Amino acid sequence: MGVPILRQGHCLIATIQAALTDTDLQGLRDDLVAQVGRYRARGVIIDVTALDVMDSFAVRTLRDIAQMARLRGAETVIVGVQPEVALSMVELGLTLEGVNAALDLEEGLAFLDERTKGASRGEVPRAR
């Protein structure tokens, strides 16, 4: 099952709607990294609200997406990590180092707005 990717202004939004296989995750990674370039996106939001489990492969893929997108000029935010998922992730030592996280889609958009607005005007992004 693929993951739909929506465009919203300068952002790409990928909403994961059900548990994904490793192949789906790799597909999502390839799609996102390709589309960041195609649509000149400044931000990527990955919504994981629907996931109630996150394994090490998923976490690593998310981290890879964030790093690849950054190399192609987009900031990545993971949104909607459930409390239980967050707890089990840190217990397994999967802390998504270097990846931004926000509470939900709205927060993620606000975060990216602030980052990309400053950047597009050539300003230094405000420290958050």
Added chain:
Amino acid sequence: MRAYRSPTPAPTGRSRLARARTGRRSAEPQAAPPARASEAVLLAEIVAHLRQGRTQLRDEWVWRIGEAGLLRAMSQEEIFAEATSVYDNYLDALETGTLEAVQAYAGQLSERIVPRGVETREVVGIVLLLRDVLARSLFAKYRADFQLLNRILDAYEPAANRIATTVAVGFVQERERVIREQQEAIRELSTPVLPVRERLLILPIIGLIDAQRARQLTEQLLRAIRANRAKVVVIDITGVPAMDADVANHLVRTVDASRLQGAKVIVTGLSPEIAQTLVTIGVDLGKMNTVGDLQGGIEEAERLLGYQVVPVPEAKR
């Protein structure tokens, strides 16, 4: 059993109260049961005897409770009232041989006296005193016939011990229930997550943290972050006297988990002892944002949220 009654008053003389009332006890049951009398028959006779001497034996018991310095937390009237109902329940249990009523009564009694600070030692003490008072009364009555006395005591002692055990166990169970409830209440109370500004939560931790409490704290915090849409959380550990490696690591995990929900965590109020411990045991606190005290923590949080607190000029107040 009343058939065995004789007009001769049995000598008791165990206490001054007993002596003072001996005159009234004109209708004492006398010892003369057939040798084949079963335990039940003996018990019934014992009960009849003890019912007869109810007032006097109860008064003696109450007096001895006072002498032994038990139940200091209760007034004389309360002791008297409780003693009366314990005495009646005790005899009922001896008579019927069923412990349900005593169990229920012990539960109610414990519910009344546990909050008063009555100790296990005292409850066991008074029940054993009652057993002794009654045993001595039996001894005084049957001492003329040693064989019979033996059989009476054989019937009485196991039953009395069962009752004593039931009451003591009931009391301890009630106390344990109260303790469990209080622990639960303390756990609930001790981990409040307080919203102080829009999107700013404070989590003051007071008292020792064990693994279970640490986990509960984290879960509560993560839920509160979601419910309040918090961006910054200040965890204040001024009230935590000590911390070990496990708890410190848990704190680090709490910070990580909060970050996954998009909230920044500021830890404040690390005491010198805790700071020393953490450095000595080598917990990696590099990822943690720490500020000296709660005030500084809130100021830092306000800065992160873009608030600026300025004093209102005198004239505008």
